């Protein structure tokens with residue numbers, strides 16, 4: 001997905017747009033551009049292949065204009081290039097458009113426009129929007145009407161911002177499937193794909209809903225549905241600190257967010273543990289005890305790390321509440337014509353709350369009458385608003401593309417949900433008390449693990465020399481292994497795959513040898529002996545072994561071991577994964593990767 005910013009007000013737009021794009025660069029970073037116009041019109045455009053920093057260098061000092069739009073791109077149609085970068089202009093160079101999303105009927109629209117003599121300057125689907133708006137922007141037609149009429153031709157998803165040098169007193173934005181949020185300033189207005197670009201200037205924001213369009217002027221905004229009916233929108237207040245968007249003295253956002261986890265977990269827990277009944281209070285569920293007791297199954301949906309966090313959540317729910325629970329990739333869900341059951345509770349997991357695949361899965365569940373909660377970090381996001389209720393993580397913004405604190409806080413949120421479900425069923429007060437104590441102790445346990453960073457960095461540099469790594473774990477260790485492999489792949493580009501440890505002998509063991517080391521998740525639980533047997537099978541084939549567990553196995557079974565403090569057995573997975581985050585991070589650093597903006601990826605994919 002891409003990042004969009006817009007500004008209109010008394011100030012010079014270009015520096016504000018560039019600053020906003022810097023804050024959104026985690027959304028896409030293969031090319032960037034801005035367009036501005038002054039009060040008397042006259043469009044100025046700069047766009048380049050490369051990062052926002054490259055664009056900033058290309059923007060000349062005398063690049064004046066008090067209204068403007070900007071874009072940082074994650075390519076879907078057309079290679080990263082200057083020509084394919086946004087903003088796109090119409091032929092008369094009067095209209096400028098930035099777009100996040102996919103126009104599914106772009107080829108048909110291009111053909112129709114070309115037949116009318118329109119010449120295209122790029123390979124992108126987005127460029128058709130500039131020509132469509134221009135085609136409707138006849139004499140005396142308000143920009144918002146031209147945009148609305150143009151979008152009526154579009155099949156697909158969009159978050160757009162449009163500038164018209166003939167109407168420099170406004171910027172028009174619209175949303176269908178890709179987020180757009182307005183920022184309300186003092187006699188100035190902002191718009192962006194994400195509050196990250198706004199919090200430096202204002203905390204008062206308005207999220208557009210799908211199908212909504214807004215006319216934004218320096219003194220305010222008005223919102224409309226796609227059939228031009230005015231809508232009333234209440235501003236909400238963003239509770240994130242501006243400092244949330246700095247690396248806080250760390251070299252990378254990924255390092256900052258790994259080290260933020262003790263505080264982030266404390267925020268997820270805050271006000272939600274009940275020491276009287278040894279349970280959890282979750283005000284946003286919108287489900288009372290009677291409704292929750294009627295739940296016979298939990299189905300968890302998410303993408304990427306959110307999916308793996310959901311797998312850890314499913315285990316917690318089965319262990320503590322004895323309710324069947326299962327996680328599956330949200331990206332596949334809607335395509336398999338799922339059977340939606342009235343007594344199943346669906347839970348959508350998303351840090352950004354804007355992942356299109358997860359949002360579409362939520363919409364599929366609700367379309368068929370299912371009940372869905374959101375476990376979401378970004379307040380007011382599309383998925384949060386599409387759900388019947390849910391649990392906000394309060395983890396603070398997660399900027400690095402690879403998810404770490406959101407993963408851990410999601411697992412904590414599921415522990416709270418599992419505790420709540422368990423204690424309205426058969427989980428005993430003693431067990432409830434035990435889990436409450438374990439959750440409260442997590443931040444300090446995480447701090448103990450983070451203190452091992454130097455040694456983990458040394459191991460990471462050694463293991464990063466391999467072309468690939470295997471990750472294995474049993475039962476509680478299995479989601480830890482999956483997320484560990486995901487992290488390593490995402491940020492270091494070292495191939496990694498995860499298997500249930502019991503599965504290794506049924507095929508993958510053929511891969512094991514001196515060239516393919518294995519990370520084994522080996523907690524001191526009832527499966528310890530089985531896991532040690534697996535280590536023996538690997539070592540017997542010359543495989544190198546790094547264990548993560550509660551004690552170092554015999555040197556005959558492991559070359560290296562990372563030891564984490566114990567929690568309650570059910571909560572151990574939340575700690576076992578922390579060293580693997582650091583392992584992935586330092587492997588990426590050792591390999592000189594772009595840690596916060598790994599190649600080919602984006603923080604949240606808001607397109608199909």
Ligand code: BG6
Nearest residue numbers: 304305306350351352355403605
């Ligand atoms: C991917 C990100 O694009 O989306 C992953 O690279 C993330 O890090 C996944 O886990 C899901 O994102 P979200 O915002 O829905 O949790």
